[in-house]
Amino acid sequence: MNIIDIISYIGIFVFAIAGALKARTNEMDILGGLVIAFVTAYGGGTIRDVLLGIGPVNWINNNISLTLVLVASFIVFLSKRNIDKFKKTIFISDAIGLGMFTVLGIERSLAHGANSIYAILLGVISATFGGLLSDILCNRVPALLKNGEMYATVCAIGALLYIILMKARVDDNISMVLCVLVVVVIRIMSKLKNWSLPNI
Template identity: 50%
Template sequence: MDTLQIISYTGVFVFAVTGVLKARTKRFDIFGAVVLAFVTAYGGGTIRDLLIGVRPVNWVNDNLALVIVVLSTIITFFFKLNTTLIKKSIFWVDAFGIGLFTIVGIQVALRAGISNGYALVMGIITATFGGLLADVLCNKVPSILKPGELYATACLLGGGLYLVMLNYHLQSETSMIISILVIASIRIFAIRKKLQLPII
């Protein structure tokens, strides 16, 4: 298993946990929680693969993917948190999750022969569209569309930095870690300082 796969599966676990925590706020049953965990973890990657023509999509024939989603649901099920702690947990887990998935999305696109600019777009889609689909299923306004979130913006800046570091031939693992931390930091800082893009 290479570094990209480790980061990918870590991202799957992190986003699956986010999905289960969201399901808990809506009082879903265990099956609903598994569905939401799967959508959150694999929705963005599925859309990315369909757009760039990767067949089969990333989770098909990947038994470990299903195991991770189910395990994340079971583990999260046994941690009973109050609503405030759930919201804080979603925020912290999600901040690092979008960092992990941005880098995974960029790498998958680059390996498929996609140009740097569109690889960055695929990284943003990978990181954000799973959460978008999960929010829609929960009947919520997706975080990516809310002012004061800098959700996709964090992915854009961190992903752009990652591509710059790749062009300067920095060590791949180091570039990945730095970019993930930058994305998570921007997201956390934006929420704490209530930063937002101009509103139309």
């Protein structure tokens, strides 16, 4: 198991946690929670693989990935605390997932022939479109599109940094860690400081 696999599995787990908690805020049953956790964890990667023409998509026949989603959903199901206490957990889990899936999306895209610009774009799609789809299923305005949320923007910043470090021949592991940290820190700071893009 290499660092890309580790990043992938951690990203799947934290996104599944965030998705299952999101389902709880919408008072879904356990099946609904599993669906939202699954879509949150796999939606972006599935769209990326389809755009790259990769088949089967990355999660097919991967029992570890499926088990992580089931375990994450079960953990949320067993926890009966008030949902307000989970809001910070949802946000932090989502921020970590964003960083990890940005890196994963870039690496997979480059490995399948995408150039640097499209690798950045596909890294952002990998990180954000699972949340976009799950927000739609939960009848929410997606965080990706919402005013006052630096969501895709932080992924793009992290992705650009990763490509720059890669071009500068910085060690891959260091580049990955820095990309994830930048995405997480900027995402958290943007929430605390109310940073946002200008309205259209």
